[in-house]
Amino acid sequence: MLEIAGLDLLTVAIGFACFALGAWLGTLFPDIDRFRFLRLRHRSVVTHSFLVPALLWAGSALSSVDWAGWFVPGFAAGVALHLAFDLFPGKWRGFALIDVPKLGRCTRSVSTLLLFSNLFVCVIMSVSFFPEHGPAGVLAYAATLAAFYAYGVWAKKEHFAAGPLMTILTLGGDAL
Numbered sequence: 001m002l003e004i005a006g007l008d009l010l011t012v013a014i015g016f017a018c019f020a021l022g023a024w025l026g027t028l029f030p031d032i033d034r035f036r037f038l039r040l041r042h043r044s045v046v047t048h049s050f051l052v053p054a055l056l057w058a059g060s061a062l063s064s065v066d067w068a069g070w071f072v073p074g075f076a077a078g079v080a081l082h083l084a085f086d087l088f089p090g091k092w093r094g095f096a097l098i099d100v101p102k103l104g105r106c107t108r109s110v111s112t113l114l115l116f117s118n119l120f121v122c123v124i125m126s127v128s129f130f131p132e133h134g135p136a137g138v139l140a141y142a143a144t145l146a147a148f149y150a151y152g153v154w155a156k157k158e159h160f161a162a163g164p165l166m167t168i169l170t171l172g173g174d175a176l
């Protein structure tokens with residue numbers, strides 16, 4: 001059996017796939033508020049936060065679902081990437097500002113603070129699985145984020161593409 005860092009290749013391949021699937025869903029998830037899901041308004045603090053990754057984390061800790069150890073960190077990494085892009089809007093107006101249910105849109109400074117702090121918690125959650133999976137986890141993390149980051153830059157035609165990347169890398173480096 002072919003082995004990478006003590007794990008057999010099939011285990012690593014399935015783990016990668018679960019991480020990537022989690023990351024993909026994580027990048028999409030916060031914007032379900034566009035569909036007035038639970039009557040939320042777009043850029044709601046409810047979906048643009050560590051809340052759902054943390055609930056998944058708690059759920060996976062309580063149950064012992066196979067592969068959750070790859071999927072949940074992937075999901076947290078995806079949400080982190082989404083928030084990193086939202087941290088650099090073209091203009092801090094309208095939908096760029098974070099919406100708090102019942103209270104309405106925050107100011108630019110509060111929106112920045114909310115996005116940044118939630119992004120930080122998501123990054124901590126996503127990198128905390130490194131010790132468990134070793135080099136395979138680091139590789140899954142780097143490859144998946146690089147792919148989604150490149151896609152994000154391409155899809156959003158980001159004019160300040162370095163911003164989200166530097167934020168993720170700095171926070172990731174701090175959290176490790």
Ligand SMILES: [Zn+2]
Binds near residue numbers: 043082
């Ligand atoms: Zn968003």
